[in-house]
Amino acid sequence: MTPVxxxxxxxxxxxxxAEVTDWAARIGWLVGLALFVALVYWLMREGWKWRGTLQGxxxxxxxxxxxxxxxxxxxxxxxxxxxxxxxxxxxxxxxGLGTRSRVELxxxxxxxxxxxxGATDFFVPRAALREAVLGKGIxxxxxxEGGLLLVTWEHGERLxxxxxxxxxxxxxxxxxxxxxxxxxxxxxxGAR
Numbered sequence: 236m237t238p239v240x241x242x243x244x245x246x247x248x249x250x251x252x253a254e255v256t257d258w259a260a261r262i263g264w265l266v267g268l269a270l271f272v273a274l275v276y277w278l279m280r281e282g283w284k285w286r287g288t289l290q291g292x293x294x295x296x297x298x299x300x301x302x303x304x305x306x307x308x309x310x311x312x313x314x315x316x317x318x319x320x321x322x323x324x325x326x327x328x329x330x331g332l333g334t335r336s337r338v339e340l341x342x343x344x345x346x347x348x349x350x351x352x353g354a355t356d357f358f359v360p361r362a363a364l365r366e367a368v369l370g371k372g373i374x375x376x377x378x379x380e381g382g383l384l385l386v387t388w389e390h391g392e393r394l395x396x397x398x399x400x401x402x403x404x405x406x407x408x409x410x411x412x413x414x415x416x417x418x419x420x421x422x423x424x425g426a427r
Contacts, residue, residue, distance in 0.1 A: 283328060290329035294391045296357035303345040303358075308413050312401040314338035314351055315376045320365075320387050320394035326374035327395060331355035338399060342413055347386065349397075359388045359397075367414035369407055373398035384410050 317332040319325040326333050336354040340347065347359040365388055369381040373396065376383070384399045384407045401407060 283333070286326070287328045287333075290327055292391070293327070293329045293393065296330050296332075296355060296390070297360060298356070299348045299358040300345055303341075303343040303348060306341050306343055308340075308342040308406075308410060310338075310340040310399070310401045310406055310410065312338055312340070312399055314349065314354075315373050315383065315398040315400060317395050317397040318374050320396045323370075323372055323396070324374050330357075332357075332395075332397075340399060340410075342410070342417075344417075347388075347414070359386070359390075361417060363389045364414060364418050365389060365394065366418065367411045369411060370398070381407060383407075386414060 314336050316335060317327045319327065328334075331354050334351075334354045336351040339350040339352075341350070342348075344361065346361040347364065348356075349358065350356045364386070367384065367386050370383045370385040371378055371380045373383060373385065376398065378400065382400065382404060384401065386397050386399070388395055388397065401410075
């Protein structure tokens with residue numbers, strides 16, 4: 236035999252068929268991965284519930300009065316959540332304040348009516364309003380500068396920042412001006 240035929244015979248002898256997939260091992264890995272994902276989801280849910288328990292001292296949210304008066308401004312958009320005032324990562328989840336949803340805001344002389352389809356509605360009385368500013372972020376949501384309407388209000392003994400984004404972001408400045416003028420007017424009337 237010549238070296239070429241020996242080499243060809245050796246290469247032919249080394250050729251094997253492709254290995255058969257070990258389905259039991261693959262299924263085992265997939266089941267293990269699914270269990271891991273389920274465990275992580277369950278831990279996240281328990282953490283959310285624990286945060287709500289820790290914030291159990293927060294009183295029930297007020298509801299809108301029967302006759303809040305005529306609407307000064309209305310806005311439709313998104314509610315992005317509420318946090319402890321000044322601490323944009325400390326989300327408040329008690330009483331459904333941590334649930335993101337669509338929102339219909341109505342500003343009246345009585346206060347701010349927050350209607351959230353599929354989530355708990357609430358009302359911020361005029362006396363509880365503290366400030367309105369344009370911001371860029373709240374827990375879990377970061378936008379461009381001025382892309383978020385942040386309303387600071389007092390509930391119980393806690394100051395809360397609630398974040399809203401209008402479907403038409405140009406409205407935000409008008410809302411900031413209107414809410415802050417209401418607050419200043421309330422302070423001026425209270426000083427008399």
